[in-house]
Amino acid sequence: MLLFHIRTQFPILNKKKSKIKSDTCTDKRTKEHGTCIIINECPKVIEDLRKNIFPTTCGFQGTDVLVCCPKLKEKTVRKPGQISDEMCKIYSQYVWSKELSPTLLAGAEDIARNECPFDRLELVVGGAPASRKEFPHMVQLGYGRNPIVWGCGGSLISNQYVLTAAHCTYDRSLGEVLYARMGVTDLDDPENLQQYRISEAIPHPSYRVPNNYHDIALLKLEKSAQLNSWVRPAxxxxxxxxxxxxxxxxxxxxxxxxxxxxxxxxxxxxxxxxxxxxxxxxxxxxxxxxxxxxxxxxxxxxxxxxxxxxxxxxxxxxxxxxxxxxxxxxxxxxxxxxxxxxxxxxxxxxxxxxxxxxxxxxxxxxxxxxxxxxxx
The missing domain is CATH 2.40.10.10 (Trypsin-like serine proteases)
Structure with missing residues (x-):
């Protein structure tokens, strides 16, 4: 049936203009480069025909229709750490804030201010209150409703994902984790607070209760966080x-x-x-x-x-x-x-x-x- 459709949709091409099997070609609809092969050897064309999407033809080999079959796209290969390194550098821009130049001169550049609130501290063993904006990736997780009970912590690692422990995705008393809040150091000073519902909790596939191995999870926020000097991925x-x-x-x-x-x-x-x-x-x-x-x-x-x-x-x-x-x-x-x-x-x-x-x-x-x- 597919062969009948292709023959009736496209007339037999002049042999001088027809291409032969293995010739390169370009799909007229998508502009993708491909190779002329027998129609039954191209899964993508067969899939398209079922949707009434007709391919670019190259001609015939005997009674077989030759079609322009798009080249398979090579699967992108990346090393672990490559994309997170790239995104880390992008997120670092939020260490800086930009202010409009006070001068009215044409072409005056905005003023960039470093919003880093601290110098790297000597790592002396001990504990202390954190400085404002010192950990802008810090997230607190909420469970239940009326009231929300804030329990586990997490780290913002992109504008929409929080890294946490797998055992934090569910509380035996309160149920599934539902909320994430960020942008504050002092919870009694919520001026820069951002709070979001969690749309999906993704424990590592190898995590099994009560086992402590693979205790890691990702939480997807319902909306992307607004990145700034108060809320910034690590x-x-x-x-x-x-x-x-x-x-x-x-x-x-x-x-x-x-x-x-x-x-x-x-x-x-x-x-x-x-x-x-x-x-x-x-x-x-x-x-x-x-x-x-x-x-x-x-x-x-x-x-x-x-x-x-x-x-x-x-x-x-x-x-x-x-x-x-x-x-x-x-x-x-x-x-x-x-x-x-x-x-x-x-x-x-x-x-x-x-x-x-x-x-x-x-x-x-x-x-x-x-x-x-x-x-x-």
């Missing part, structure tokens, strides 16, 4: 092996075990522990279904304090473990690389040398990038 660190000995955790979580949540965003500098030591700390958990294979270095980062009772706590789950941006580009001193996502621990400040465990972001970079910035 970067993603792409190497599983890193030179860091310390990193910064941040969140509005409880300041002590059993205590109340903090209304002011807090930051704490933590020391990174090796897998051998961390495995010893969590030896008991490795005998349960939560951690049957123990601490896996390629999937997890352990961080805590060797001297003080400083730790992430309830309410900090899903929040970032971060380091200052290490790419070396100019004008990016105010950016962060997310290296981990707060996952689990032994309670808040359970003791010195009792590290918490963070999901290692670099191991999941391809999954994150393919979800947030899919190849079209």
């Amino acid at each position: 970067c993603l660190y792409k190497s599983v092996k890193s030179p860091w000995s310390k990193a910064i955790a941040s969140g509005w979580g409880k300041t002590s075990f059993g205590g109340s949540d903090s209304s002011i965003l807090l930051r704490v500098v933590l020391e990174l522990y090796n897998q051998t030591y961390c495995t010893k700390v969590y030896r008991q958990e490795s005998r349960t279904s939560k951690l049957p294979e123990g601490i896996k270095d390629d999937l997890m980062i352990c961080a805590g304090h060797s001297k003080d009772l400083k730790d992430t706590c309830s309410g900090d789950s899903g929040g970032p473990l971060q380091v200052y941006y290490s790419g070396g580009e100019k004008n990016m001193s105010c950016m962060y690389d997310i290296i981990g996502v707060t996952s689990f621990g032994k309670g808040c400040g359970f003791g010195v040398n009792i590290p918490g465990v963070y999901t290692r972001v670099a191991n999941y970079l391809k999954w994150i990038e393919d979800t947030v910035w899919p190849i079209e």
